[in-house]
Amino acid sequence: xxxxxxxxxxxxxxxxxxxxxxxxxxxxxxxxxxxxxxxxxxxxxxxxxxxxxxxxxxxxxxxxxxxxxxxxxxxxxxxxxxxxxxxxxxxxxxxxxxxxxxxxxxxxxxxxxxxxxxxxxxxxxxxxxxxxxxxxxxxxxxxxxxxxxxxxxxxxxxxxxxxxxxxxxxxxxxxxxxxxxxxxxxxxxxxxxxxxxxxxxxxxxxxxxxxxxxxxxxxxxxxxxxxxxxxxxxxxxxxxxxxxxxxxxxxxxxxxxxxxxxxxxxxxxxxxxxxxxxxxxxxxxxxxxxxxxxxxxxxxxxxxxxxxxxxxxxxxxxxxxxxxxxxxxxxxxxxxxxxxxxxxxxxxxxxxxxxxxxxxxxxxxxxxxxxxxxxxxxxxxxxxxxxxxxxxxxxxxxxxxxxxxxxxxxxxxxxx
Numbered sequence: 001x002x003x004x005x006x007x008x009x010x011x012x013x014x015x016x017x018x019x020x021x022x023x024x025x026x027x028x029x030x031x032x033x034x035x036x037x038x039x040x041x042x043x044x045x046x047x048x049x050x051x052x053x054x055x056x057x058x059x060x061x062x063x064x065x066x067x068x069x070x071x072x073x074x075x076x077x078x079x080x081x082x083x084x085x086x087x088x089x090x091x092x093x094x095x096x097x098x099x100x101x102x103x104x105x106x107x108x109x110x111x112x113x114x115x116x117x118x119x120x121x122x123x124x125x126x127x128x129x130x131x132x133x134x135x136x137x138x139x140x141x142x143x144x145x146x147x148x149x150x151x152x153x154x155x156x157x158x159x160x161x162x163x164x165x166x167x168x169x170x171x172x173x174x175x176x177x178x179x180x181x182x183x184x185x186x187x188x189x190x191x192x193x194x195x196x197x198x199x200x201x202x203x204x205x206x207x208x209x210x211x212x213x214x215x216x217x218x219x220x221x222x223x224x225x226x227x228x229x230x231x232x233x234x235x236x237x238x239x240x241x242x243x244x245x246x247x248x249x250x251x252x253x254x255x256x257x258x259x260x261x262x263x264x265x266x267x268x269x270x271x272x273x274x275x276x277x278x279x280x281x282x283x284x285x286x287x288x289x290x291x292x293x294x295x296x297x298x299x300x301x302x303x304x305x306x307x308x309x310x311x312x313x314x315x316x317x318x319x320x321x322x323x324x325x326x327x328x329x330x331x332x333x334x335x336x337x338x339x340x341x342x343x344x345x346x347x348x349x350x351x352x353x354x355x356x357x358x359x360x361x362x363x364x365x366x367x368x369x370x371x372x373x374x375x376x377x378x379x380x381x382x383x384x385x386x387x388x389x390x391x392x393x394x395x396x397x398x399x400x401x402x403x404x405x406x407x408x409x410x411x412x413x414x415x416x
Contacts (some may be wrong), residue, residue: 003184004116004171004175004176004185004286007173008140008191009191011138011173012113012172012192013168014168014169015171017166018136018138018167018325019089020138021076021165023087023090024085024406025165029133029161029167030079030080030133031079031081031083032161032165033157033158034247036161036199037072037157044067044072045069045115047149047150047152048066048067048150051120051147051148051149051150054146056060057145060249060313061120062183065120066075067123071123072208075127078126078130080129081380082134082209083134085134087135088108088399089109091107091108091400092105092366093106093404094409096134098408101412102413103408103410104406105406105409107405107407108402108403109404110135110403111193112137112138112183112193112320113404114132114138114139114140114192114193114194114196115142115188115194115195115213116128116140116141116197116383117142117182117196117199118142118195118199119143119146119147119200119203120144120146121147121199121202122154124143124148124384125141125150125151125174126154127143127381127383129139129155129172130396131157131381131383131398131401132178133172134380135398135401136402138173139171139353142181143174143177144177145177148177149258151299154161158172159172182206186207186210186211186212186213187211187212187213188213189212189213192213193214194214194215194216195213196215196384197218198218198383198384199319201332204217205225209327216386218383218387218396220251220337220338220341220387221251221252221337221340222255222256222309222336222337223243223253223254223256223337223339224254224255224256224257224331224332225239225258225368225369226260226322226341226345227240227257227267227344227345228343228345228347228350229262229324229347230346231267232282232344232346233270234270236344237270239342239368241278244278244280244315245278245315246368248312248313248315249362251311252370252371252373253313253369254368254369257271257310257317257318257319259288259319259322260323260324261321261323262289262325264287264288264291264321265291268292268295268319269292272296273296275297280315281299281301281315281316282297282299282305282325283307283316284303284319285303285319285320286384287321288304288319309334325353332358333358335360336359336360337387339361339385339387340362340363340372340385341360341363341368343355343364343365343366344361345366372385372394374397377396379397380397380398381397381398
């Protein structure tokens with residue numbers, strides 16, 4: 001296989017041109033890219049169909065891979081949203097005189113070259129490119145083979161707009177889909193400044209263990225919703241259904257429902273009609289199994305230990321009956337991936353305790369976990385949801401694609 005080092009070198013060189021772009025120029029570039037995506041919607045969908053034709057529609061990745069006219073429109077809208085956001089680079093964070101005539105300034109600067117490894121998500125191609133360009137960074141993209149036709153076409157469109165604006169095409173580089181290039185990317189410390197894996201837990205763990213380049217995790221989502229004894233049951237049922245079925249293949253979808261013992265026999269039957277409509281397979285503990293079975297729900301399996309802490313990415317979920325907030329919090333602490341967790345309750349003291357104690361990037365009271373998203377949070381777009389605590393947590397978006405630089409100016413000062 002041909003080494004990718006020349007590609008990485010070219011991207012590093014192109015990063016200097018991106019850094020020199022003015023905020024206004026970057027805004028114009030992203031708006032033009034949005035126009036180009038809309039103008040080429042039919043071709044984008046056609047190339048995406050070539051990828052979809054190679055995948056089983058029953059595969060949970062199928063929905064993540066799929067691009068429709070509406071989703072292309074969404075990508076274009078996201079580009080325009082990012083273009084409207086303040087440029088995070090060039091902000092002066094601190095300025096002072098440390099001795100007469102010697103001035104100190106701390107300011108934000110682009111990271112440089114951002115490497116992203118992802119799977120069957122062609123929308124990530126556009127999201128990453130837009131966020132990196134807006135923040136003054138170049139990027140190296142390693143997409144999965146499942147989305148290769150889509151990714152190549154999208155990057156071709158992006159590079160055509162870069163050329164129109166006098167920016168080297170290598171500012172957004174798509175690597176070959178072969179897995180063999182990953183190890184070379186992970187050790188390219190001279191050319192790549194940060195690696196962000198986005199995908200399965202196995203991908204993230206592989207990158208963590210093998211990367212010499214600094215890494216930021218965008219972790220898997222094992223998301224719980226705890227329905228506490230005082231919850232409004234009609235609202236709770238609607239939230240649980242939404243969190244599970246609105247788009248089950250994404251990381252902010254519900255994986256496990258925790259139901260208080262006091263309301264289990266009233267809440268669980270409320271789920272059966274909508275769960276049956278969406279053919280949700282439920283992995284239930286002993287008490288939940290009995291209640292659902294008596295309510296006539298048939299797509300039901302006894303839960304095993306491994307069904308808790310499992311990211312389903314499909315029309316499947318686990319249900320466990322718990323004896324109050326203590327057991328719910330203990331379960332979440334044991335099985336959470338620290339992505340998004342929710343409580344449905346009308347007891348403010350219990351809500352406050354849940355929000356304070358749960359260790360996750362996003363915690364919710366009386367709302368669906370499906371809102372954990374850079375666009376929903378007003379960040380324009382995201383590279384992923386970071387579940388770690390250093391540098392970035394939650395939606396990894398524009399504001400986190402910068403680092404700091406200290407600038408010191410004097411007129412001949414020395415220090416002995």
